Amino acid sequence: MASIKMYTATWCSDCRNAKRYLLQKNVEFGANVQVLGSGGGFTSKALPGFLRTLVTPYQWLGMWRSSENRSIHISETLFESEQDQPLTSEQVDKLQEFENELISLDKYKGGHSEYLTVVTHSDEFTGAVALFKASFGGDSLITRLDLAAYIRDVPREICRILRDDVKPNRYELGRKGQELRCKIGGGLPCPRPAAVSGKKLWTNIGGGWRHALRITPNNDSSFQEGLLATVPQMMAYLHLRHGLVNSVLSSPVAEFELPLTSLGLNDKDGATVIRRGTKLLGPPEGFSHVGRNVKIAVLFPRDSEWTKEQLFWA
Numbered sequence: 001m002a003s004i005k006m007y008t009a010t011w012c013s014d015c016r017n018a019k020r021y022l023l024q025k026n027v028e029f030g031a032n033v034q035v036l037g038s039g040g041g042f043t044s045k046a047l048p049g050f051l052r053t054l055v056t057p058y059q060w061l062g063m064w065r066s067s068e069n070r071s072i073h074i075s076e077t078l079f080e081s082e083q084d085q086p087l088t089s090e091q092v093d094k095l096q097e098f099e100n101e102l103i104s105l106d107k108y109k110g111g112h113s114e115y116l117t118v119v120t121h122s123d124e125f126t127g128a129v130a131l132f133k134a135s136f137g138g139d140s141l142i143t144r145l146d147l148a149a150y151i152r153d154v155p156r157e158i159c160r161i162l163r164d165d166v167k168p169n170r171y172e173l174g175r176k177g178q179e180l181r182c183k184i185g186g187g188l189p190c191p192r193p194a195a196v197s198g199k200k201l202w203t204n205i206g207g208g209w210r211h212a213l214r215i216t217p218n219n220d221s222s223f224q225e226g227l228l229a230t231v232p233q234m235m236a237y238l239h240l241r242h243g244l245v246n247s248v249l250s251s252p253v254a255e256f257e258l259p260l261t262s263l264g265l266n267d268k269d270g271a272t273v274i275r276r277g278t279k280l281l282g283p284p285e286g287f288s289h290v291g292r293n294v295k296i297a298v299l300f301p302r303d304s305e306w307t308k309e310q311l312f313w314a
Contacts, residue, residue, distance in 0.1 A: 006147075007079045009087075009095055010071045057161040061103065064158050074098050074149045098149045102131045105299060108166045113301035115148070118235055119163045120243045122291030127159040128152045128244045132235070134306060141276065142231060142306045143253055152244065152287070163297040171232045173240060175294045180240075186302060189310055191229040194272065208250075208280035209313040213237050227313040228272065231306070232298040234313060239296045242286030251279040253311070260312060277312030 064070075072095065079094060087095070107113040114134045121127025130150035137143045163170070169186030184190065209227045210216070229237070238245050253276055260274040300307040 006073045007076050008071055008073045010069060057165070060155075060157050060161055064155060065099075065103075070151065070153070072099055072102070072149060072151050075147055077146070078148060099151075102129060102149050102151060103162070105162065105166050108169060108299050108301050110302055112304045114304075115301070116145070116232060116235060116307070117162070117299040118239060119159050119297045119299070120239055120289070120295070121154075121156050121159040121163075122243075122289055122294045124291030125156055126153045127156055128287075129154050129159065129162060130244060134231075136306065140306070141253075141309065145231065145235075150244065159295075162299070163295065166299045169300055169302040171230075171236050171298045171300070173236045173296045175240065176292075186300060186307075188230050188233065188308060189228075191227065191233045191310075193225050194228045194274075194312070195225050207314075208282075212248075212280040212283050214241065214283070226277065228274070228310045229313055230308060230310055232300045234311075236296050236298045238284045239298075240294070241284060243289040243294075245284045245286040247285035249281040251281060253278045272310070274310070274312045276309070277314060279314040 074095070079091075079098070101107075101115070102117070105117070107115060108117070114136075116132040116134070118130045118132065119127065128150065131148045132145050133148040134142050135144045135146070163172070170183075171186070171188060172181075172183040174181040174183075238248060255276050256274070260277070261272070
């Protein structure tokens with residue numbers, strides 16, 4: 001299990017004297033996955049609903065980003081800083097660069113990107129925004145996913161703006177009461193459970209993803225069932241349990257010596273060749289959702305093939 005430290009800065013009038021402290025979490029996705037969150041300073045809860053409609057998304061973002069006391073968390077693998085030392089002007093610029101990357105969605109509207117953005121909120125006044133960065137092997141296939149930055153206590157109106165600004169390449173989940181709603185966009189294949197035949201690298205296939213997503217286990221031990229899903233889809237599912245996930249553990253992403261064949265749970269599904277997979281080794285940990293009617297949006301680059309690869313989650 002790898003360890004990733006987080007640097008945290010709270011924006012103030014003089015960012016060079018930003019308050020900072022360290023957080024540390026352990027997580028893996030294949031080799032490694034990190035997920036966390038924090039922020040604040042501006043809220044829309046005091047404004048009447050009709051007045052909020054008169055404010056443009058650009059104005060909302062401008063008001064929020066001009067507010068103080070919001071905190072951004074950045075992986076220390078990406079940001080170097082001496083504890084208790086004032087920030088240099090270059091480091092202040094670096095903080096601003098990370099916040100720009102966290103909020104800007106242009107990278108998802110065309111071309112390749114190594115980033116994913118996860119936006120979560122509910123009926124409460126604030127939500128969270130997290131930025132993840134993918135790493136790739138020599139064959140340009142994803143091998144790990146790390147947290148790059150996150151902000152918690154993001155005003156709900158800002159979360160809505162970010163959630164709605166990338167169409168159609170976003171994967172959305174929503175929960176209203178006991179009902180779960182899903183919107184698929186961006187050319188992602190439909191996720192589905194799948195039985196497999198052929199050489200298997202794990203025992204007890206099916207236990208990992210079911211336990212992680214809190215789905216009733218299949219009592220038939222001879223039924224080798226996994227979940228076919230892309231990385232954006234699995235990130236959305238993991239966030240159903242937490243407003244911000246801070247720990248996920250899995251086996252390394254494996255390339256099968258002989259591709260597995262999905263038989264499908266219905267004849268109409270047909271067969272799917274599965275070349276890579278991983279096994280979730282436990283449930284995610286993180287900050288709980290606050291409020292009802294949870295909404296999750298995973299925003300991903302439109303032209304990046306790694307976001308469309310179906311992995312076999314055992």
